[in-house]
Amino acid sequence: MSPLKRVTYFVGLPILLIVLWYALSFGSTNFFVPKPIELAQTLWTTWIGDRFFDDVLPSLGRLAVGLFFAIALGIVLGLLIGSTRWLRNLLEPLLEFFRAIPPPVLVPLLMLLIGVNDSMKVAVIISGAIWPVLLNTVEGVRAVDSVLNDSCRSYGIAGFARIRYFVLPAVTPQIMAGVRQSLSIGLILMVISEMFASSSGLGFTIVQFQRNFAIPEMWSGIVVLGLIGLGLAIIFQFVERRVLHWYHGLKEITHDS
Amino acid sequence: MTVSETTMNQPVQAVPMLSVRGLQKIYKVPGGEVEAVRDLTFDLAEGELVCLVGPSGSGKTTLLKCISGLMEQTSGTVELNGSKVTGPPKSMAVVFQEYGRSLFPWMTVRANVELPLKNQKVPKNERAALVDAALKSVGLDHVPKSYPWQLSGGMQQRVAIARAVAYRPQVLLMDEPFAAVDAQTRADLEDLIRTIWKQLGVTILFVTHDIDESVYLGERVIVLSSSPTVVQEDLKIDLPAERDQLNTRALPRFMELRSHVYAEIQRAKLGPVTEQITAQRRASLK
Numbered sequence: 001m002s003p004l005k006r007v008t009y010f011v012g013l014p015i016l017l018i019v020l021w022y023a024l025s026f027g028s029t030n031f032f033v034p035k036p037i038e039l040a041q042t043l044w045t046t047w048i049g050d051r052f053f054d055d056v057l058p059s060l061g062r063l064a065v066g067l068f069f070a071i072a073l074g075i076v077l078g079l080l081i082g083s084t085r086w087l088r089n090l091l092e093p094l095l096e097f098f099r100a101i102p103p104p105v106l107v108p109l110l111m112l113l114i115g116v117n118d119s120m121k122v123a124v125i126i127s128g129a130i131w132p133v134l135l136n137t138v139e140g141v142r143a144v145d146s147v148l149n150d151s152c153r154s155y156g157i158a159g160f161a162r163i164r165y166f167v168l169p170a171v172t173p174q175i176m177a178g179v180r181q182s183l184s185i186g187l188i189l190m191v192i193s194e195m196f197a198s199s200s201g202l203g204f205t206i207v208q209f210q211r212n213f214a215i216p217e218m219w220s221g222i223v224v225l226g227l228i229g230l231g232l233a234i235i236f237q238f239v240e241r242r243v244l245h246w247y248h249g250l251k252e253i254t255h256d257s
Numbered sequence: 258m259t260v261s262e263t264t265m266n267q268p269v270q271a272v273p274m275l276s277v278r279g280l281q282k283i284y285k286v287p288g289g290e291v292e293a294v295r296d297l298t299f300d301l302a303e304g305e306l307v308c309l310v311g312p313s314g315s316g317k318t319t320l321l322k323c324i325s326g327l328m329e330q331t332s333g334t335v336e337l338n339g340s341k342v343t344g345p346p347k348s349m350a351v352v353f354q355e356y357g358r359s360l361f362p363w364m365t366v367r368a369n370v371e372l373p374l375k376n377q378k379v380p381k382n383e384r385a386a387l388v389d390a391a392l393k394s395v396g397l398d399h400v401p402k403s404y405p406w407q408l409s410g411g412m413q414q415r416v417a418i419a420r421a422v423a424y425r426p427q428v429l430l431m432d433e434p435f436a437a438v439d440a441q442t443r444a445d446l447e448d449l450i451r452t453i454w455k456q457l458g459v460t461i462l463f464v465t466h467d468i469d470e471s472v473y474l475g476e477r478v479i480v481l482s483s484s485p486t487v488v489q490e491d492l493k494i495d496l497p498a499e500r501d502q503l504n505t506r507a508l509p510r511f512m513e514l515r516s517h518v519y520a521e522i523q524r525a526k527l528g529p530v531t532e533q534i535t536a537q538r539r540a541s542l543k
Contacts, residue, residue, distance in 0.1 A: 147358035155373035
Protein backbone atom coordinates (compact mmCIF):
# COMPACT_ATOMS: atom_id res chain seq x y z
CA MET A 1 0.00 0.00 0.00
CA SER A 2 1.27 3.47 -0.87
CA PRO A 3 1.80 5.92 2.04
CA LEU A 4 -0.98 8.20 0.79
CA LYS A 5 -3.43 5.32 0.66
CA ARG A 6 -2.39 4.22 4.14
CA VAL A 7 -2.99 7.68 5.57
CA THR A 8 -6.38 7.83 3.85
CA TYR A 9 -7.37 4.52 5.38
CA PHE A 10 -6.08 5.63 8.77
CA VAL A 11 -8.01 8.93 8.98
CA GLY A 12 -10.87 8.23 6.57
CA LEU A 13 -13.42 6.73 8.92
CA PRO A 14 -12.66 9.08 11.85
CA ILE A 15 -13.20 12.12 9.60
CA LEU A 16 -16.41 10.65 8.27
CA LEU A 17 -17.69 10.01 11.78
CA ILE A 18 -16.82 13.54 12.90
CA VAL A 19 -18.70 14.97 9.95
CA LEU A 20 -21.70 12.80 10.78
CA TRP A 21 -21.48 13.84 14.42
CA TYR A 22 -21.32 17.49 13.39
CA ALA A 23 -24.42 17.13 11.22
CA LEU A 24 -26.43 15.25 13.85
CA SER A 25 -25.55 17.54 16.74
CA PHE A 26 -26.02 20.71 14.69
CA GLY A 27 -28.57 22.93 16.34
CA SER A 28 -28.91 20.62 19.34
CA THR A 29 -29.51 22.43 22.61
CA ASN A 30 -29.06 19.38 24.85
CA PHE A 31 -26.54 20.30 27.51
CA PHE A 32 -25.15 16.75 27.70
CA VAL A 33 -24.49 16.32 23.98
CA PRO A 34 -21.02 17.47 22.96
CA LYS A 35 -20.41 19.22 19.64
CA PRO A 36 -17.23 18.71 17.64
CA ILE A 37 -16.04 22.29 17.44
CA GLU A 38 -16.83 23.15 21.04
CA LEU A 39 -15.22 19.92 22.14
CA ALA A 40 -12.05 20.68 20.23
CA GLN A 41 -11.91 24.11 21.83
CA THR A 42 -12.52 22.69 25.30
CA LEU A 43 -9.92 20.03 24.68
CA TRP A 44 -7.39 22.70 23.94
CA THR A 45 -8.23 25.07 26.78
CA THR A 46 -8.70 22.34 29.38
CA TRP A 47 -5.69 20.15 28.79
CA ILE A 48 -2.99 22.31 27.27
CA GLY A 49 -1.34 24.20 30.08
CA ASP A 50 -1.04 23.43 33.78
CA ARG A 51 -3.35 20.44 33.68
CA PHE A 52 -1.08 18.72 31.21
CA PHE A 53 1.77 18.82 33.70
CA ASP A 54 -0.30 18.34 36.85
CA ASP A 55 -2.64 15.61 35.69
CA VAL A 56 -1.81 14.11 32.28
CA LEU A 57 1.93 13.62 32.68
CA PRO A 58 1.77 12.05 36.18
CA SER A 59 -0.93 9.69 34.92
CA LEU A 60 1.16 8.74 31.89
CA GLY A 61 4.19 8.28 34.13
CA ARG A 62 2.36 5.86 36.41
CA LEU A 63 0.97 4.05 33.37
CA ALA A 64 4.45 3.71 31.88
CA VAL A 65 6.01 2.46 35.11
CA GLY A 66 3.11 0.09 35.75
CA LEU A 67 3.19 -1.33 32.23
CA PHE A 68 6.97 -1.68 32.30
CA PHE A 69 6.92 -3.75 35.47
CA ALA A 70 3.85 -5.72 34.39
CA ILE A 71 5.53 -6.70 31.11
CA ALA A 72 8.99 -7.31 32.57
CA LEU A 73 7.68 -9.34 35.51
CA GLY A 74 5.27 -11.19 33.26
CA ILE A 75 8.05 -12.25 30.92
CA VAL A 76 10.56 -13.21 33.62
CA LEU A 77 8.04 -15.12 35.75
CA GLY A 78 6.48 -16.64 32.64
CA LEU A 79 9.85 -17.97 31.44
CA LEU A 80 10.57 -19.35 34.88
CA ILE A 81 7.19 -21.00 35.39
CA GLY A 82 6.95 -22.20 31.81
CA SER A 83 10.31 -23.93 31.81
CA THR A 84 9.91 -25.69 35.18
CA ARG A 85 7.34 -28.43 34.96
CA TRP A 86 6.69 -28.87 38.70
CA LEU A 87 6.42 -25.12 39.21
CA ARG A 88 3.96 -24.89 36.36
CA ASN A 89 1.78 -27.71 37.71
CA LEU A 90 1.95 -26.19 41.17
CA LEU A 91 1.06 -22.63 40.17
CA GLU A 92 -1.36 -23.01 37.31
CA PRO A 93 -4.61 -23.29 39.35
CA LEU A 94 -3.47 -20.42 41.54
CA LEU A 95 -2.67 -18.21 38.58
CA GLU A 96 -6.07 -18.85 37.02
CA PHE A 97 -7.64 -17.91 40.35
CA PHE A 98 -5.79 -14.63 40.68
CA ARG A 99 -6.33 -13.78 37.08
CA ALA A 100 -10.08 -14.12 37.51
CA ILE A 101 -10.15 -11.45 40.24
CA PRO A 102 -11.10 -8.11 38.69
CA PRO A 103 -8.25 -5.76 39.63
CA PRO A 104 -10.53 -2.80 40.57
CA VAL A 105 -11.68 -4.70 43.66
CA LEU A 106 -8.06 -4.74 44.78
CA VAL A 107 -7.89 -0.96 44.91
CA PRO A 108 -9.30 -0.54 48.46
CA LEU A 109 -7.12 -3.40 49.66
CA LEU A 110 -3.96 -1.99 48.09
CA MET A 111 -4.85 1.42 49.52
CA LEU A 112 -4.80 -0.12 52.98
CA LEU A 113 -1.63 -2.08 52.36
CA ILE A 114 0.43 0.46 50.45
CA GLY A 115 -1.30 3.72 51.24
CA VAL A 116 -2.76 6.36 48.97
CA ASN A 117 0.19 7.16 46.76
CA ASP A 118 1.77 6.55 43.38
CA SER A 119 3.02 3.10 44.39
CA MET A 120 -0.55 2.00 45.05
CA LYS A 121 -1.67 3.17 41.62
CA VAL A 122 1.27 1.50 39.93
CA ALA A 123 0.53 -1.69 41.90
CA VAL A 124 -3.07 -1.64 40.66
CA ILE A 125 -1.88 -1.34 37.06
CA ILE A 126 0.63 -4.19 37.53
CA SER A 127 -1.91 -6.42 39.25
CA GLY A 128 -4.15 -6.32 36.21
CA ALA A 129 -1.78 -5.87 33.28
CA ILE A 130 0.62 -8.67 34.22
CA TRP A 131 -1.77 -11.56 33.47
CA PRO A 132 -1.97 -11.61 29.69
CA VAL A 133 1.83 -11.39 29.41
CA LEU A 134 2.48 -13.92 32.17
CA LEU A 135 0.00 -16.54 31.02
CA ASN A 136 0.88 -16.15 27.34
CA THR A 137 4.57 -16.54 28.16
CA VAL A 138 3.94 -19.69 30.21
CA GLU A 139 1.86 -21.14 27.38
CA GLY A 140 4.45 -20.14 24.78
CA VAL A 141 7.35 -21.71 26.66
CA ARG A 142 5.39 -24.91 27.05
CA ALA A 143 4.80 -25.06 23.31
CA VAL A 144 8.33 -24.40 22.00
CA ASP A 145 9.18 -26.50 18.96
CA SER A 146 10.53 -29.94 19.86
CA VAL A 147 12.94 -30.12 16.91
CA LEU A 148 14.42 -26.72 17.72
CA ASN A 149 14.70 -27.85 21.30
CA ASP A 150 16.57 -30.98 20.21
CA SER A 151 18.84 -28.84 18.01
CA CYS A 152 19.70 -26.70 21.03
CA ARG A 153 20.36 -29.73 23.17
CA SER A 154 22.54 -31.48 20.62
CA TYR A 155 24.70 -28.35 20.28
CA GLY A 156 24.92 -27.98 24.05
CA ILE A 157 23.02 -24.69 24.10
CA ALA A 158 21.70 -24.63 27.65
CA GLY A 159 20.96 -22.35 30.58
CA PHE A 160 21.03 -18.64 29.92
CA ALA A 161 22.11 -19.02 26.29
CA ARG A 162 19.13 -21.27 25.67
CA ILE A 163 16.76 -18.64 27.07
CA ARG A 164 18.41 -15.82 25.21
CA TYR A 165 18.83 -17.39 21.79
CA PHE A 166 16.02 -19.90 21.73
CA VAL A 167 13.19 -19.63 24.27
CA LEU A 168 12.77 -15.86 24.46
CA PRO A 169 12.70 -15.26 20.69
CA ALA A 170 10.48 -18.30 20.19
CA VAL A 171 7.96 -16.99 22.70
CA THR A 172 8.02 -13.37 21.48
CA PRO A 173 4.91 -13.73 19.27
CA GLN A 174 2.89 -14.88 22.29
CA ILE A 175 4.47 -12.24 24.51
CA MET A 176 3.53 -9.51 22.06
CA ALA A 177 -0.05 -10.79 21.86
CA GLY A 178 -0.13 -10.57 25.66
CA VAL A 179 1.38 -7.07 25.68
CA ARG A 180 -1.31 -5.86 23.31
CA GLN A 181 -3.98 -6.84 25.84
CA SER A 182 -1.95 -5.52 28.76
CA LEU A 183 -1.79 -2.04 27.24
CA SER A 184 -5.55 -1.55 27.25
CA ILE A 185 -5.96 -3.17 30.66
CA GLY A 186 -3.24 -0.84 31.96
CA LEU A 187 -5.02 2.22 30.61
CA ILE A 188 -8.31 1.18 32.22
CA LEU A 189 -6.63 0.57 35.56
CA MET A 190 -4.74 3.83 35.37
CA VAL A 191 -8.09 5.64 35.30
CA ILE A 192 -9.72 3.46 37.94
CA SER A 193 -6.81 3.75 40.36
CA GLU A 194 -7.19 7.53 40.20
CA MET A 195 -10.89 7.50 40.85
CA PHE A 196 -10.45 6.46 44.48
CA ALA A 197 -9.00 8.84 47.06
CA SER A 198 -6.87 10.74 44.61
CA SER A 199 -6.21 14.42 44.11
CA SER A 200 -4.66 14.46 40.68
CA GLY A 201 -4.48 12.51 37.47
CA LEU A 202 -6.71 12.00 34.47
CA GLY A 203 -9.18 9.69 36.18
CA PHE A 204 -9.55 12.04 39.13
CA THR A 205 -10.03 15.10 36.90
CA ILE A 206 -12.65 13.45 34.70
CA VAL A 207 -14.69 12.37 37.74
CA GLN A 208 -14.29 15.87 39.17
CA PHE A 209 -15.66 17.45 35.97
CA GLN A 210 -18.54 15.03 36.01
CA ARG A 211 -19.47 15.88 39.60
CA ASN A 212 -19.34 19.60 38.89
CA PHE A 213 -21.46 19.26 35.73
CA ALA A 214 -18.56 20.47 33.60
CA ILE A 215 -19.85 18.26 30.83
CA PRO A 216 -17.78 19.56 27.86
CA GLU A 217 -14.63 19.25 29.99
CA MET A 218 -15.60 15.74 30.99
CA TRP A 219 -16.04 14.77 27.35
CA SER A 220 -12.69 16.29 26.49
CA GLY A 221 -11.06 14.16 29.21
CA ILE A 222 -12.55 11.06 27.64
CA VAL A 223 -11.12 12.13 24.28
CA VAL A 224 -7.69 12.49 25.90
CA LEU A 225 -7.95 8.91 27.16
CA GLY A 226 -8.87 7.77 23.68
CA LEU A 227 -5.90 9.60 22.23
CA ILE A 228 -3.57 7.98 24.79
CA GLY A 229 -4.94 4.57 23.80
CA LEU A 230 -4.36 5.38 20.16
CA GLY A 231 -0.82 6.50 20.92
CA LEU A 232 -0.13 3.26 22.77
CA ALA A 233 -1.45 1.24 19.84
CA ILE A 234 0.77 3.11 17.39
CA ILE A 235 3.85 2.62 19.56
CA PHE A 236 2.96 -1.04 19.98
CA GLN A 237 2.62 -1.60 16.26
CA PHE A 238 5.92 0.13 15.61
CA VAL A 239 7.75 -2.04 18.15
CA GLU A 240 5.96 -5.23 17.12
CA ARG A 241 6.88 -4.80 13.44
CA ARG A 242 10.51 -4.52 14.41
CA VAL A 243 10.68 -7.26 17.01
CA LEU A 244 8.62 -9.75 15.03
CA HIS A 245 9.64 -8.99 11.46
CA TRP A 246 10.87 -12.58 11.12
CA TYR A 247 7.55 -13.91 12.35
CA HIS A 248 5.51 -11.93 9.87
CA GLY A 249 7.89 -12.85 7.06
CA LEU A 250 7.69 -16.52 7.96
CA LYS A 251 3.89 -16.40 8.10
CA GLU A 252 3.61 -14.70 4.75
CA ILE A 253 5.78 -17.38 3.17
CA THR A 254 3.90 -20.28 4.73
CA HIS A 255 0.60 -18.80 3.61
CA ASP A 256 1.83 -18.36 0.06
CA SER A 257 3.00 -21.91 -0.39
CA MET B 258 23.00 -63.51 -5.29
CA THR B 259 26.64 -62.55 -5.32
CA VAL B 260 27.16 -60.18 -2.51
CA SER B 261 30.53 -59.86 -0.86
CA GLU B 262 31.15 -60.87 2.70
CA THR B 263 29.62 -58.74 5.38
CA THR B 264 31.74 -56.65 7.69
CA MET B 265 30.83 -58.99 10.50
CA ASN B 266 33.67 -61.14 9.24
CA GLN B 267 36.21 -58.33 9.25
CA PRO B 268 38.47 -57.55 12.19
CA VAL B 269 36.94 -54.89 14.44
CA GLN B 270 39.22 -51.96 15.23
CA ALA B 271 40.55 -51.43 18.73
CA VAL B 272 38.48 -48.39 19.81
CA PRO B 273 35.64 -47.62 17.42
CA MET B 274 34.57 -44.00 17.08
CA LEU B 275 31.01 -44.96 17.78
CA SER B 276 30.00 -48.16 19.47
CA VAL B 277 26.41 -49.27 20.00
CA ARG B 278 25.97 -52.33 22.22
CA GLY B 279 22.73 -54.16 22.86
CA LEU B 280 20.67 -51.00 22.52
CA GLN B 281 17.05 -51.41 23.51
CA LYS B 282 14.31 -48.82 23.77
CA ILE B 283 10.90 -49.49 25.22
CA TYR B 284 8.34 -46.69 25.22
CA LYS B 285 5.90 -46.58 28.06
CA VAL B 286 2.51 -45.78 26.59
CA PRO B 287 -0.91 -45.76 28.24
CA GLY B 288 -1.98 -49.36 28.50
CA GLY B 289 1.39 -51.03 28.09
CA GLU B 290 4.79 -50.83 26.54
CA VAL B 291 6.00 -50.59 22.98
CA GLU B 292 9.38 -52.01 22.14
CA ALA B 293 10.68 -49.78 19.38
CA VAL B 294 14.25 -51.06 19.33
CA ARG B 295 15.04 -54.54 20.59
CA ASP B 296 18.74 -55.24 20.38
CA LEU B 297 21.10 -53.24 18.22
CA THR B 298 24.83 -53.74 18.12
CA PHE B 299 27.20 -52.15 15.64
CA ASP B 300 30.39 -50.10 15.44
CA LEU B 301 31.55 -47.17 13.37
CA ALA B 302 35.29 -46.82 12.85
CA GLU B 303 36.80 -43.37 12.74
CA GLY B 304 36.14 -41.65 9.43
CA GLU B 305 33.53 -44.13 8.23
CA LEU B 306 30.41 -43.15 6.36
CA VAL B 307 27.70 -45.63 7.29
CA CYS B 308 24.09 -45.64 6.19
CA LEU B 309 21.34 -47.08 8.33
CA VAL B 310 18.42 -48.19 6.24
CA GLY B 311 15.23 -49.82 7.37
CA PRO B 312 11.53 -50.04 6.59
CA SER B 313 9.45 -47.14 7.79
CA GLY B 314 8.54 -47.48 11.43
CA SER B 315 11.66 -49.48 12.16
CA GLY B 316 12.73 -47.19 14.98
CA LYS B 317 15.41 -45.34 13.01
CA THR B 318 14.67 -42.01 14.60
CA THR B 319 14.46 -43.59 18.05
CA LEU B 320 17.84 -45.18 17.50
CA LEU B 321 19.39 -41.90 16.40
CA LYS B 322 17.94 -40.05 19.36
CA CYS B 323 19.45 -42.63 21.71
CA ILE B 324 22.83 -42.40 19.99
CA SER B 325 22.81 -38.60 20.09
CA GLY B 326 21.97 -38.61 23.79
CA LEU B 327 18.65 -36.82 23.23
CA MET B 328 16.74 -39.81 24.55
CA GLU B 329 17.61 -42.34 27.18
CA GLN B 330 17.70 -45.97 26.10
CA THR B 331 16.07 -48.67 28.17
CA SER B 332 19.15 -50.86 28.14
CA GLY B 333 22.43 -51.21 26.30
CA THR B 334 25.20 -48.69 25.84
CA VAL B 335 26.39 -46.11 23.33
CA GLU B 336 30.04 -45.16 23.43
CA LEU B 337 31.61 -42.25 21.62
CA ASN B 338 35.35 -42.59 21.28
CA GLY B 339 35.43 -44.92 24.27
CA SER B 340 33.32 -42.82 26.64
CA LYS B 341 29.72 -43.54 27.47
CA VAL B 342 27.04 -41.28 26.03
CA THR B 343 24.65 -40.12 28.75
CA GLY B 344 23.56 -36.78 27.32
CA PRO B 345 24.19 -34.93 24.04
CA PRO B 346 27.98 -35.19 23.61
CA LYS B 347 30.01 -32.13 22.71
CA SER B 348 31.72 -33.71 19.73
CA MET B 349 28.55 -34.81 17.99
CA ALA B 350 26.28 -32.89 15.65
CA VAL B 351 22.84 -33.89 14.43
CA VAL B 352 21.11 -32.88 11.21
CA PHE B 353 17.37 -33.41 11.46
CA GLN B 354 14.85 -34.22 8.77
CA GLU B 355 12.64 -31.23 9.56
CA TYR B 356 14.95 -28.49 8.30
CA GLY B 357 12.15 -25.95 8.68
CA ARG B 358 12.04 -26.63 12.39
CA SER B 359 15.70 -27.08 13.16
CA LEU B 360 16.92 -23.60 12.16
CA PHE B 361 16.08 -20.51 14.18
CA PRO B 362 13.69 -18.42 12.08
CA TRP B 363 14.60 -15.23 13.96
CA MET B 364 18.27 -15.51 13.02
CA THR B 365 19.96 -14.97 9.70
CA VAL B 366 21.65 -17.88 7.96
CA ARG B 367 24.99 -16.70 9.27
CA ALA B 368 23.79 -16.29 12.85
CA ASN B 369 22.30 -19.78 12.73
CA VAL B 370 25.59 -21.32 11.66
CA GLU B 371 27.51 -19.22 14.16
CA LEU B 372 25.37 -19.86 17.25
CA PRO B 373 26.84 -23.22 18.38
CA LEU B 374 30.34 -21.74 18.05
CA LYS B 375 29.35 -18.62 19.95
CA ASN B 376 27.94 -20.88 22.63
CA GLN B 377 31.26 -22.74 22.77
CA LYS B 378 33.03 -19.38 23.26
CA VAL B 379 35.08 -19.75 20.09
CA PRO B 380 37.00 -16.45 19.57
CA LYS B 381 35.36 -14.07 17.13
CA ASN B 382 37.96 -14.20 14.34
CA GLU B 383 38.16 -17.96 14.38
CA ARG B 384 34.39 -18.13 14.46
CA ALA B 385 34.03 -15.91 11.43
CA ALA B 386 36.54 -18.01 9.50
CA LEU B 387 34.80 -21.27 10.41
CA VAL B 388 31.38 -19.91 9.45
CA ASP B 389 32.70 -18.57 6.14
CA ALA B 390 34.34 -21.87 5.31
CA ALA B 391 31.26 -23.88 6.28
CA LEU B 392 28.90 -21.71 4.23
CA LYS B 393 31.27 -21.93 1.31
CA SER B 394 31.53 -25.70 1.55
CA VAL B 395 27.76 -26.05 1.21
CA GLY B 396 27.60 -23.44 -1.56
CA LEU B 397 25.73 -20.83 0.43
CA ASP B 398 28.31 -18.07 0.80
CA HIS B 399 26.04 -15.72 -1.15
CA VAL B 400 23.10 -15.65 1.28
CA PRO B 401 24.51 -15.12 4.80
CA LYS B 402 22.13 -12.25 5.53
CA SER B 403 18.98 -14.05 4.44
CA TYR B 404 16.64 -15.70 6.88
CA PRO B 405 16.20 -19.47 6.63
CA TRP B 406 12.54 -19.18 5.71
CA GLN B 407 13.45 -17.08 2.70
CA LEU B 408 15.32 -20.05 1.25
CA SER B 409 14.13 -23.20 -0.49
CA GLY B 410 13.94 -26.46 1.44
CA GLY B 411 17.15 -27.79 -0.03
CA MET B 412 18.99 -24.59 0.82
CA GLN B 413 17.65 -24.65 4.36
CA GLN B 414 19.00 -28.14 4.78
CA ARG B 415 22.34 -26.89 3.46
CA VAL B 416 22.31 -24.28 6.21
CA ALA B 417 21.71 -27.02 8.78
CA ILE B 418 24.60 -28.99 7.27
CA ALA B 419 26.81 -25.89 7.33
CA ARG B 420 25.98 -25.41 10.99
CA ALA B 421 27.05 -28.98 11.69
CA VAL B 422 30.22 -28.60 9.60
CA ALA B 423 31.26 -25.34 11.30
CA TYR B 424 30.87 -27.08 14.65
CA ARG B 425 33.63 -29.54 13.66
CA PRO B 426 32.10 -32.64 15.23
CA GLN B 427 33.85 -35.99 15.39
CA VAL B 428 30.60 -37.74 14.58
CA LEU B 429 27.86 -36.37 12.39
CA LEU B 430 24.42 -37.96 12.71
CA MET B 431 21.89 -37.38 9.98
CA ASP B 432 18.26 -38.34 10.45
CA GLU B 433 16.67 -38.76 7.01
CA PRO B 434 17.93 -35.30 6.12
CA PHE B 435 16.78 -35.38 2.51
CA ALA B 436 13.42 -37.08 2.94
CA ALA B 437 11.54 -33.80 2.53
CA VAL B 438 13.36 -32.29 -0.47
CA ASP B 439 12.72 -32.89 -4.16
CA ALA B 440 14.64 -35.51 -6.12
CA GLN B 441 17.06 -33.21 -7.94
CA THR B 442 17.97 -31.30 -4.82
CA ARG B 443 18.38 -34.60 -3.07
CA ALA B 444 20.95 -35.78 -5.62
CA ASP B 445 22.93 -32.57 -5.16
CA LEU B 446 22.82 -32.88 -1.41
CA GLU B 447 23.96 -36.52 -1.55
CA ASP B 448 27.03 -35.48 -3.49
CA LEU B 449 27.56 -32.64 -1.03
CA ILE B 450 27.63 -35.10 1.85
CA ARG B 451 30.22 -37.28 0.08
CA THR B 452 32.37 -34.21 -0.61
CA ILE B 453 32.16 -32.91 2.95
CA TRP B 454 32.89 -36.36 4.31
CA LYS B 455 36.03 -36.62 2.20
CA GLN B 456 37.15 -33.09 3.05
CA LEU B 457 36.66 -33.31 6.80
CA GLY B 458 37.28 -36.97 7.48
CA VAL B 459 34.35 -36.87 9.86
CA THR B 460 32.53 -40.05 10.92
CA ILE B 461 29.01 -39.99 9.53
CA LEU B 462 25.99 -42.09 10.45
CA PHE B 463 23.33 -41.42 7.86
CA VAL B 464 19.82 -42.70 8.50
CA THR B 465 17.52 -43.09 5.53
CA HIS B 466 14.60 -45.12 4.28
CA ASP B 467 15.78 -44.70 0.70
CA ILE B 468 17.60 -47.84 -0.49
CA ASP B 469 19.34 -46.23 -3.48
CA GLU B 470 20.49 -43.36 -1.33
CA SER B 471 21.98 -45.69 1.27
CA VAL B 472 23.93 -47.67 -1.32
CA TYR B 473 25.07 -44.58 -3.21
CA LEU B 474 26.25 -42.72 -0.11
CA GLY B 475 27.56 -45.34 2.24
CA GLU B 476 30.78 -47.21 2.60
CA ARG B 477 28.71 -49.60 4.61
CA VAL B 478 24.97 -50.13 4.87
CA ILE B 479 23.36 -51.45 8.02
CA VAL B 480 19.93 -52.90 7.27
CA LEU B 481 17.49 -52.78 10.15
CA SER B 482 14.57 -55.13 10.64
CA SER B 483 11.10 -53.80 11.24
CA SER B 484 10.12 -52.92 14.80
CA PRO B 485 11.13 -54.26 17.34
CA THR B 486 14.38 -53.52 15.60
CA VAL B 487 17.51 -55.59 15.32
CA VAL B 488 20.40 -55.40 12.84
CA GLN B 489 19.32 -57.52 9.93
CA GLU B 490 22.44 -57.15 7.88
CA ASP B 491 25.70 -55.21 7.92
CA LEU B 492 26.79 -54.84 4.32
CA LYS B 493 30.02 -53.44 2.92
CA ILE B 494 29.53 -51.26 -0.15
CA ASP B 495 32.45 -51.99 -2.43
CA LEU B 496 31.81 -49.23 -4.93
CA PRO B 497 34.62 -46.91 -6.07
CA ALA B 498 35.36 -44.01 -3.72
CA GLU B 499 34.66 -41.45 -6.44
CA ARG B 500 30.95 -41.61 -7.00
CA ASP B 501 28.72 -39.64 -9.28
CA GLN B 502 25.02 -39.72 -9.84
CA LEU B 503 25.16 -40.93 -13.44
CA ASN B 504 27.97 -43.46 -13.60
CA THR B 505 27.88 -44.95 -10.13
CA ARG B 506 24.17 -45.58 -10.30
CA ALA B 507 24.65 -47.30 -13.66
CA LEU B 508 27.29 -49.72 -12.38
CA PRO B 509 26.21 -53.37 -12.35
CA ARG B 510 27.61 -53.64 -8.85
CA PHE B 511 25.37 -50.76 -7.71
CA MET B 512 22.36 -52.58 -9.12
CA GLU B 513 23.37 -55.77 -7.38
CA LEU B 514 23.84 -54.10 -4.03
CA ARG B 515 20.63 -52.13 -4.26
CA SER B 516 18.66 -55.25 -5.22
CA HIS B 517 20.19 -57.07 -2.32
CA VAL B 518 19.31 -54.32 0.15
CA TYR B 519 15.86 -54.09 -1.40
CA ALA B 520 15.29 -57.81 -0.88
CA GLU B 521 16.49 -57.50 2.71
CA ILE B 522 14.08 -54.65 3.38
CA GLN B 523 11.22 -56.62 1.86
CA ARG B 524 12.14 -59.51 4.09
CA ALA B 525 12.31 -57.14 7.07
CA LYS B 526 8.82 -55.91 6.36
CA LEU B 527 7.45 -59.46 6.58
CA GLY B 528 8.05 -59.46 10.29
CA PRO B 529 10.54 -59.70 13.10
CA VAL B 530 13.50 -61.76 12.09
CA THR B 531 14.72 -64.43 14.42
CA GLU B 532 18.39 -64.84 15.04
CA GLN B 533 18.21 -68.27 13.46
CA ILE B 534 17.00 -67.05 10.11
CA THR B 535 19.58 -64.29 10.10
CA ALA B 536 22.28 -66.79 10.83
CA GLN B 537 21.11 -69.06 8.01
CA ARG B 538 21.02 -66.16 5.65
CA ARG B 539 24.54 -65.12 6.57
CA ALA B 540 25.78 -68.66 6.12
CA SER B 541 24.29 -68.83 2.65
CA LEU B 542 26.01 -65.60 1.66
CA LYS B 543 29.47 -66.81 2.47
